[in-house]
Amino acid sequence: MLQNKHSSQIFFLIFSALIGFLLALGYYYLFLQTTERQTNISTFQPESIPQIQNLNPPTPVAITSFSPAVSRAAPAVVNIFTRKHIKQKSRFYNNATIRALIEKRPPPSRYKEENNLGSGVIVSSQGHILTNNHVISGAKDIEVLLKDGRYFRASLVGRDLETDLALLKVSAQNLPTIHFGDSSNLQVGDIVLAIGNPFGLGNTVTSGIVSALNRSRFRTNDFDNFIQTDAAINPGNSGGALVNTQGEMIGLNTINITNSGGSQGIGFAIPSSMARDVMHQLISFGEVRRGWIGIEAKEISPMLAQQLNNEIEHGLLIIGVLQNGPGQKAGVQAGDIITHINNIKITSAKKTLDMITNLRPGDIAVLRGIRHHQSMQFKVIAEERPQMSGS
Numbered sequence: 001m002l003q004n005k006h007s008s009q010i011f012f013l014i015f016s017a018l019i020g021f022l023l024a025l026g027y028y029y030l031f032l033q034t035t036e037r038q039t040n041i042s043t044f045q046p047e048s049i050p051q052i053q054n055l056n057p058p059t060p061v062a063i064t065s066f067s068p069a070v071s072r073a074a075p076a077v078v079n080i081f082t083r084k085h086i087k088q089k090s091r092f093y094n095n096a097t098i099r100a101l102i103e104k105r106p107p108p109s110r111y112k113e114e115n116n117l118g119s120g121v122i123v124s125s126q127g128h129i130l131t132n133n134h135v136i137s138g139a140k141d142i143e144v145l146l147k148d149g150r151y152f153r154a155s156l157v158g159r160d161l162e163t164d165l166a167l168l169k170v171s172a173q174n175l176p177t178i179h180f181g182d183s184s185n186l187q188v189g190d191i192v193l194a195i196g197n198p199f200g201l202g203n204t205v206t207s208g209i210v211s212a213l214n215r216s217r218f219r220t221n222d223f224d225n226f227i228q229t230d231a232a233i234n235p236g237n238s239g240g241a242l243v244n245t246q247g248e249m250i251g252l253n254t255i256n257i258t259n260s261g262g263s264q265g266i267g268f269a270i271p272s273s274m275a276r277d278v279m280h281q282l283i284s285f286g287e288v289r290r291g292w293i294g295i296e297a298k299e300i301s302p303m304l305a306q307q308l309n310n311e312i313e314h315g316l317l318i319i320g321v322l323q324n325g326p327g328q329k330a331g332v333q334a335g336d337i338i339t340h341i342n343n344i345k346i347t348s349a350k351k352t353l354d355m356i357t358n359l360r361p362g363d364i365a366v367l368r369g370i371r372h373h374q375s376m377q378f379k380v381i382a383e384e385r386p387q388m389s390g391s
Helices: 002-043 067-076 096-101 272-285 302-307 326-330 349-357
Strands: 077-089 109-122 128-132 141-145 151-153 155-160 165-169 191-196 204-215 226-229 241-243 248-256 267-271 295-299 316-321 337-341 364-371 374-381
Touching (some): 067 077, 067 191, 067 241, 077 128, 109 191, 128 248, 155 272, 165 272, 191 248, 226 248, 248 272, 267 272, 295 349, 316 326, 326 374, 337 349
Antiparallel strands (some): 077 109, 077 141, 128 165, 141 151, 155 165, 191 204, 191 241, 204 226, 226 267, 241 248, 316 337
């Protein structure tokens, strides 16, 4: 009995030791697996994810000052002051009873002096100054104030009512002049500066961008081709310079659209390419000479072509021909469709007008087109475009 009890105790001790050993072995195995996973996680670098060196984008280089451009252009921008004598009827003459009593005599009149202000740009060292015609229209006296404080009396060299440009002359030499830029290279979004004489304050600079190009719908003039800008153009800015960031004039400030009389961010400038051409002609001839062929035309749209049952989708439909004008003399008739001028395809009425006005009197314009589905050709001898009347 004692022997059996002793054997049972030995068996229990051996069994307990074996269970302890197996538990220890299992724990040790689990410990090794956990350590290996942690090591793999800490050292794993997926090859498919690139290493990002810098999360911050490069800082753009900003223009901190337009001072160099202003320093280059501003000395050539002048203030213009004009005086007009306006004839007025007596206020008593508006009364019907008094008018009846004095109807056998001419109505009394009086003159009122009106002062206006504007801006201009010196375009030659010999004293030529370009401005808007509406700035000096009807003026009896024109005075010019330079940025350096000098005053000059100016005379009118010539004006162009079609583009609202005028050229003045002062008796001075070696004046600072504006540098002309190429307005044909302008793009919407380009930074521009307007320099002029707003509200008579003197040489003032405002900044903005080119908002749009080739604006021509808010006036009826055939030669409207404005640069639109949100640079402030206020009363007195007309005739001043619109310049780029290099200080080159790319436009002549002319007009703004406003409900309040001040700037509302919609201003317009005449492109420098047009202003320069007008300037050269005014210096050479005292007027602008343009070609003319005496026709009135409408641009053909796809819808108009469909209405005419015509396969031509570009060109001009002649809707009027001036009697005894160059076009009629060459045989052009209303209803003709013109597709080419001097072998140049017609793509818009505006470009066609520019081509015709660039002709000189006596130049021959070869017009090709269609009449009643038959090809036609005309040789038109250009004449000088009649001048607009006005002050």
